Amino acid sequence: MSIFLKCEEANHKCDKNQYKEASFFEMIQLNIHLIYCRVCRKYSSRNNKLTKAFKNKNFKTMPLDQKIKLQERLRQEISK
Amino acid sequence: MATHKIDANKWVDRYSDYLYNYTIVRVNDHEVAQDLISETFFAGLKSAANFKGEASERTWLISILKRKIIDHYRKKNSKKGKAEIRMQYNDSETEGDWLEERVSDPFDKTAEDDMENTELGLAIHECLDGINEKQAAIFKLKTIENYDTEAICNEYNITPSNLWVIIHRARTAMADCLEQKWLK
Numbered sequence: 001m002s003i004f005l006k007c008e009e010a011n012h013k014c015d016k017n018q019y020k021e022a023s024f025f026e027m028i029q030l031n032i033h034l035i036y037c038r039v040c041r042k043y044s045s046r047n048n049k050l051t052k053a054f055k056n057k058n059f060k061t062m063p064l065d066q067k068i069k070l071q072e073r074l075r076q077e078i079s080k
Numbered sequence: 081m082a083t084h085k086i087d088a089n090k091w092v093d094r095y096s097d098y099l100y101n102y103t104i105v106r107v108n109d110h111e112v113a114q115d116l117i118s119e120t121f122f123a124g125l126k127s128a129a130n131f132k133g134e135a136s137e138r139t140w141l142i143s144i145l146k147r148k149i150i151d152h153y154r155k156k157n158s159k160k161g162k163a164e165i166r167m168q169y170n171d172s173e174t175e176g177d178w179l180e181e182r183v184s185d186p187f188d189k190t191a192e193d194d195m196e197n198t199e200l201g202l203a204i205h206e207c208l209d210g211i212n213e214k215q216a217a218i219f220k221l222k223t224i225e226n227y228d229t230e231a232i233c234n235e236y237n238i239t240p241s242n243l244w245v246i247i248h249r250a251r252t253a254m255a256d257c258l259e260q261k262w263l264k
Contacts, residue, residue, distance in 0.1 A: 015248050019222065021229065046255045053258060054223055058201040061224055062100040066114055071092040074121055078088055 005033045018051045084133045098205040120145045207257035219250035
């Protein structure tokens with residue numbers, strides 16, 4: 001296994017890293033790639049920003065169990 | 081111009097997150113937000129016949145929700161004594177024109193930043209609506225509900241490398257969309 005990645009692979013590692021699923025070795029590979037590849041650096045920084053945006057406290061979603069309850073009530077109402 | 085149609089069965093899937101985000105920043109209470117949204121959906125069902133199809137479903141639902149939020153605050157306010165705001169101080173001690181009162185409040189700035197961020201929340205939802213529906217569903221499970229890669233693969237019957245391709249496409253689309261909508 002080479003420590004040098006193709007861009008495609010580097011992006012894949014970067015995606016995995018957003019979910020903390022990249023191994024330590026993969027992170028080293030990614031960072032080495034980022035040293036010399038400007039395009040992937042851009043992709044990485046955008047990707048990080050996106051992850052941060054989802055962690056923003058102002059981004060909220062309805063909890064899944066509530067959604068299911070609501071869907072059920074709505075369905076009953078529709079069939080009336 | 082294409083007219084919009086109502087499909088109430090999909091409301092929860094399509095709009096509940098957006099409406100929830102919209103409501104929670106305005107009422108700041110989880111329970112109240114839930115109630116307001118279900119009220120909105122039921123009111124929408126009742127008046128579905130009045131929907132002309134000129135606006136999108138979401139815009140129409142938001143307009144109902146806005147009224148519900150206003151009603152919520154009206155009800156809340158009628159219960160307690162009316163708040164008094166006095167602009168004039170007639171107390172001899174504090175009389176006069178105080179320079180301090182004219183200085184801008186540094187806390188206002190954070191309030192404004194918060195406003196910008198609330199718009200970020202809605203922008204994310206709008207972008208999620210905009211991208212490919214299947215990609216969005218998988219992306220949401222992974223990013224918001226924090227499902228395991230394996231669990232999603234089993235549910236959708238795909239391989240992990242399929243999953244990562246979908247995630248990659250969704251992320252690229254989301255980043256493009258957010259850049260346009262919000263970062264400019």
